[in-house]
Amino acid sequence: MNQTIVPDSEARGLLARLPDTPRALALLARFDRPIGWWLLFWPGAWAVALAGGARMHWPLIAWLLLGSVAMRGAGCVFNDIVDRDLDRQVARTASRPLASGAVSLKTAWMWLVSLCLVGLAVLLQLHLAAQAVALGSLALVAAYPFMKRITGWPQVWLGLVFSWAALVGWCEVMGSITLPGLLLYGGCLFWVVGYDTIYALQDREDDALIGIGSSALSMGRHVRAGVALCYALALGLWAAAIWQVRPQELALLALLPMAVHLVWQVGTLKEDGIDPLTKFRSNRFAGLLMFLGCLVVGSAA
Numbered sequence: 001m002n003q004t005i006v007p008d009s010e011a012r013g014l015l016a017r018l019p020d021t022p023r024a025l026a027l028l029a030r031f032d033r034p035i036g037w038w039l040l041f042w043p044g045a046w047a048v049a050l051a052g053g054a055r056m057h058w059p060l061i062a063w064l065l066l067g068s069v070a071m072r073g074a075g076c077v078f079n080d081i082v083d084r085d086l087d088r089q090v091a092r093t094a095s096r097p098l099a100s101g102a103v104s105l106k107t108a109w110m111w112l113v114s115l116c117l118v119g120l121a122v123l124l125q126l127h128l129a130a131q132a133v134a135l136g137s138l139a140l141v142a143a144y145p146f147m148k149r150i151t152g153w154p155q156v157w158l159g160l161v162f163s164w165a166a167l168v169g170w171c172e173v174m175g176s177i178t179l180p181g182l183l184l185y186g187g188c189l190f191w192v193v194g195y196d197t198i199y200a201l202q203d204r205e206d207d208a209l210i211g212i213g214s215s216a217l218s219m220g221r222h223v224r225a226g227v228a229l230c231y232a233l234a235l236g237l238w239a240a241a242i243w244q245v246r247p248q249e250l251a252l253l254a255l256l257p258m259a260v261h262l263v264w265q266v267g268t269l270k271e272d273g274i275d276p277l278t279k280f281r282s283n284r285f286a287g288l289l290m291f292l293g294c295l296v297v298g299s300a301a
Helices: 020-028 036-049 058-087 105-123 128-135 138-150 152-162 162-173 181-210 215-245 249-268 275-281 284-300
Strands: none
Touching: 020 058, 020 105, 020 138, 020 181, 036 058, 036 162, 036 181, 036 215, 036 284, 058 138, 058 162, 058 215, 058 275, 105 128, 128 162, 138 152, 152 162, 152 215, 162 181, 181 215, 181 249, 215 249, 215 284, 249 275, 249 284, 275 284
8 A cells, every 4th residue: 555645444542442343333434533523513513603502502512513423424334335345446445344344234234323323313402493404414415425426526515415514503593594504504515625625636546547536536737726716615605604694894804714724725735645634634623713703703793
């Protein structure tokens, strides 16, 4: 395996001390890769904060975090079930538990159901309208693993899925989905396309060889410009959402730290080695910057 490629599944720290089967299940759900559930969680937390519900609805933020961990894990398990043959052909994913044979297909399905039951427990904490919104994502989630086979832009579909918590959080606090929530969701979609294009840089050669699509391949030599455009659109839509909540120029300054961070990502991006993974993971910190900005605006509105 190329030493510049970081394997997708790594057992380190506490995970390395678990017995074989629990360790393999944890790796299958990517519990060793917390960046995934952070990225799924942040849009929901942003929505709660921007809607002004961070203080009154702080248990909701905790439930969204638990739901993000469980459903991101379930999504990874389902993705690996669908992609197990493709994963064996990609250097970064060949060590995944299903691809390597460490977990059987039957066990993977049982693990998927268990994680979905945790997600159901979280769903039951929401009001009926927010429950309906949350359930609306299931078709998108189920279809995502197949997108790379039929489109060169599967990251757009991922954006639809990974931004969905913004709609759920907004609806739970406000009682319905209104324009600011939709604008926030739209911005999240472009943010996801941007950071996942950076992530996909790791697999460009393998993806091209086995014939699956990615935005990193579709953008070709213009990846940096493409990611910059995605981030610019995200910032524009987020600014519009903030303006809807608090129509004052000063409120837009809440976006400045996030904007600076995204400019840093694009400006210093190297399209090979481990830098794409480093930049991708930095979006966990970006999420915190955005949350603080939403908290300031939502609390003052």
